[in-house]
Amino acid sequence: MKQLILFITAMLGLQTAATAKTNISISTDNTQLVLQVKDNGRLYQTYLGERLAGGTDLDLLDMPRVNVTNGNVAGNEVYPVMGTEDYYEPAFEIRHADGNPTSVLKYVSHSQEAVEGGTQTVIRLKDDLYPVSVTLYYVAYPKENIIKQWSEIQHQEGGKVYIGRYASSMLYFEAPAYYLTEFSSDWAKEMQMIQLPLKYGKKIIDTRLGARAAMFSQPFFEVGIGNEVKENSGTVLMGTIGWTGNFRFTFEVDFDNELRIISGINPDASNYLLKKGEIFKTPEFYFTLSQNGTGEGSRNFQRWALRHQLYKGGEDRMTLLNNWENTYFNFDEGKLSSLFDEAKNLGVDLFLLDDGWFGNKYPRKDDHAGLGDWQATKTKLPNGIPFLVKTANEKGVDFGIWIEPEMVNPKSELAEKHPEWILKLPNRDTYYFRNQLVLDMANPKVQDFVFGVVDGLKKENPNIKFMKWDCNSPITNIYSHYLKENQGNLYVDYVRGLYKVLDRIQARYPDLYMMLCSGGGGRNDYEALKYFTEFWCSDNTDPIERLYIQWGYSHFMPSKAMCAHVTDWNGRAPVKFRVDVAFTCKMGFDIGLKSLKDEDLQYCQLAIKEYNRLKPVIYSPDLYRLQSPYESNHCVMMRVSEAKDHALLFAYDLHPRYKELVLPTRLQGLDPATRYRVKEICLMPGRQSWLGCNDRVYTGDYLMKVGITVTSPNDMVSHIIELTRE
Numbered sequence: 263m264k265q266l267i268l269f270i271t272a273m274l275g276l277q278t279a280a281t282a283k284t285n286i287s288i289s290t291d292n293t294q295l296v297l298q299v300k301d302n303g304r305l306y307q308t309y310l311g312e313r314l315a316g317g318t319d320l321d322l323l324d325m326p327r328v329n330v331t332n333g334n335v336a337g338n339e340v341y342p343v344m345g346t347e348d349y350y351e352p353a354f355e356i357r358h359a360d361g362n363p364t365s366v367l368k369y370v371s372h373s374q375e376a377v378e379g380g381t382q383t384v385i386r387l388k389d390d391l392y393p394v395s396v397t398l399y400y401v402a403y404p405k406e407n408i409i410k411q412w413s414e415i416q417h418q419e420g421g422k423v424y425i426g427r428y429a430s431s432m433l434y435f436e437a438p439a440y441y442l443t444e445f446s447s448d449w450a451k452e453m454q455m456i457q458l459p460l461k462y463g464k465k466i467i468d469t470r471l472g473a474r475a476a477m478f479s480q481p482f483f484e485v486g487i488g489n490e491v492k493e494n495s496g497t498v499l500m501g502t503i504g505w506t507g508n509f510r511f512t513f514e515v516d517f518d519n520e521l522r523i524i525s526g527i528n529p530d531a532s533n534y535l536l537k538k539g540e541i542f543k544t545p546e547f548y549f550t551l552s553q554n555g556t557g558e559g560s561r562n563f564q565r566w567a568l569r570h571q572l573y574k575g576g577e578d579r580m581t582l583l584n585n586w587e588n589t590y591f592n593f594d595e596g597k598l599s600s601l602f603d604e605a606k607n608l609g610v611d612l613f614l615l616d617d618g619w620f621g622n623k624y625p626r627k628d629d630h631a632g633l634g635d636w637q638a639t640k641t642k643l644p645n646g647i648p649f650l651v652k653t654a655n656e657k658g659v660d661f662g663i664w665i666e667p668e669m670v671n672p673k674s675e676l677a678e679k680h681p682e683w684i685l686k687l688p689n690r691d692t693y694y695f696r697n698q699l700v701l702d703m704a705n706p707k708v709q710d711f712v713f714g715v716v717d718g719l720k721k722e723n724p725n726i727k728f729m730k731w732d733c734n735s736p737i738t739n740i741y742s743h744y745l746k747e748n749q750g751n752l753y754v755d756y757v758r759g760l761y762k763v764l765d766r767i768q769a770r771y772p773d774l775y776m777m778l779c780s781g782g783g784g785r786n787d788y789e790a791l792k793y794f795t796e797f798w799c800s801d802n803t804d805p806i807e808r809l810y811i812q813w814g815y816s817h818f819m820p821s822k823a824m825c826a827h828v829t830d831w832n833g834r835a836p837v838k839f840r841v842d843v844a845f846t847c848k849m850g851f852d853i854g855l856k857s858l859k860d861e862d863l864q865y866c867q868l869a870i871k872e873y874n875r876l877k878p879v880i881y882s883p884d885l886y887r888l889q890s891p892y893e894s895n896h897c898v899m900m901r902v903s904e905a906k907d908h909a910l911l912f913a914y915d916l917h918p919r920y921k922e923l924v925l926p927t928r929l930q931g932l933d934p935a936t937r938y939r940v941k942e943i944c945l946m947p948g949r950q951s952w953l954g955c956n957d958r959v960y961t962g963d964y965l966m967k968v969g970i971t972v973t974s975p976n977d978m979v980s981h982i983i984e985l986t987r988e
Contacts, residue, residue, distance in 0.1 A: 359421025453814030472737030662728030
């Protein structure tokens with residue numbers, strides 16, 4: 263009877279206080295997130311879904327649960343702290359200077375203002391008993407249907423304060439079922455899509471690699487709310503984090519089948535000592551909530567990235583010829599000069615000199631020596647990099663260069679002069695990954711050195727237009743001689759040190775294009791892409807495998823950010839097929855042109871001309887994935903211009919079955935009333951198209967409802983089809 267009285271009393275109190283609630287609405291044109299300050303002064307999520315109609319009474323959303331034992335209000339607290347009455351995974355963990363292991367964060371105030379591209383909401387929370395504050399930030403991009411959020415943590419305590427968890431975001435959902443698509447990874451096997459149901463308990467996606475962070479787990483996820491994740495239907499949350507280091511996504515389903523999703527830095531081995539007055543800013547978390555499957559969500563992300571996030575997102579990209587798979591470490595001035603001629607003859611914009619150009623006391627002949635000594639090897643390049651840049655420019659191509667400035671080989675002058683700059687355990691055997699170690703980017707002197715690698719090359723060679731920034735090793739010996747007793751800060755401060763260097767580079771050399779590389783796709787987050795114009799998806803350039811890899815990345819990344827090169831991987835695949843796979847992204851070549859047949863070389867030259875002509879459509883954010891290689895023996899996708907007057911269809915036959923049934927492909931994204939001429943382009947020299955739809959005119963309505971046959975039962979055959987408005 264006593265419990266019933268307490269329950270009734272609590273409910274009456276809540277109803278009385280309902281008129282005084284503070285609601286905070288964060289909205290795009292399609293999605294609305296509603297937060298509410300309840301009568302206990304704490305902030306809760308009361309709604310996340312399709313945008314509500316104007317005039318909806320937000321006070322009615324999500325009546326809170328009441329604990330019948332003590333009458334306390336429970337619910338979906340926006341930033342719950344470990345040690346409070348929330349028994350599930352928290353967003354925040356703190357140990358105060360006096361040893362107290364928790365905080366209760368209460369609402370202070372909030373504000374909203376217009377910022378570039380959207381509206382920013384700032385919500386201030388604080389602890390009543392300790393001088394600790396947490397400020398939550400949300401930026402809603404209305405047209406792109408993207409919401410960005412992060413938090414800032416600060417204290418004014420006199421002693422040592424440690425934070426053990428520090429999430430960027432926590433979101434809640436209520437649905438009968440949830441399905442997670444994760445993107446697993448390894449070297450040469452990036453962005454492998456796996457879907458599984460989420461049931462009671464936790465599912466964690468995380469990484470602990472420090473530098474080459476995304477080698478095993480990519481920083482992306484999709485959650486089907488109520489149903490499996492689908493391309494063109496259903497509610498799906500698509501999320502990613504901007505952090506070039508250890509991240510963690512936690513998906514927890516409770517006994518009431520409610521799902522909470524926590525995103526942020528991985529707190530493992532990162533119990534962070536936060537100084538008095540220091541502001542700890544968490545990484546930005548970005549999400550879209552699509553009501554029409556991942557196709558719509560992908561277009562949201564790509565449009566947002568091109569407009570607001572990717573460095574030089576609105577500018578062109580350069581095609582290039584890379585020497586790596588042509589020469590590896592075995593080159594000299596004469597061989598490189600001949601490759602400049604090949605680049606010009608091919609028709610690309612730029613020549614990229616890859617690994618192997620540096621080191622004198624310990625010349626870079628393989629991957630065992632030289633990293634850290636960024637001076638041109640005199641025996642290979644007696645006239646240095648200036649001669650190469652000048653020669654390339656005289657031959658009509660721009661010049662780019664490979665660097666790996668965060669890394670060091672033990673066999674290097676740098677390692678001999680500055681062993682204290684290297685992350686290395688002081689009293690244990692050293693573990694080497696790829697014969698190299700990682701420099702301590704938390705150390706300001708190391709930051710100066712790494713900046714100096716770029717600065718020195720640019721000062722000596724102002725005409726260097728492009729740099730490929732590699733990072734081939736994770737952190738394997740996690741100890742900083744600079745941080746000393748604050749080792750829990752290392753994983754975080756390493757990444758912040760990297761950003762400080764990139765800020766300096768961008769400020770001094772704003773016109774420099776840079777490729778983000780990390781043994782393939784080991785780095786590809788949207789914080790890094792504030793500084794880099796593109797990223798290397800994978801060292802695996804087998805065109806069949808690349809279709810899977812690029813299919814996965816296309817869920818979150820625009821095409822001009824995804825580097826794809828034509829190489830000799832999978833020599834069974836025709837050169838046309840290899841070129842056509844690279845054609846959908848930021849295209850380049852890494853192949854010995856002298857070994858090509860005449861017709862193959864002619865096709866490459868033709869493809870580059872067509873690629874340059876069609877860049878506005880290739881780089882359009884309006885991507886439609888029509889046939890998945892995960893669900894068929896084919897891969898079909900298309901890009902459509904914003905005006906819907908121009909489109910490209912890309913069709914690939916992988917390894918079809920014998921006499922496989924081939925059906926028409928229905929197109930998407932066109933104007934139903936517009937008449938389109940359908941014409942196959944990029945044909946091999948002297949060949950004619952055998953497509954029945956070639957050079958015919960159809961309405962958009964016909965193409966989307968009836969479709970055209972663009973696949974076949976043939977092995978490794980590809981077609982690029984242009985649609986133009988009549």
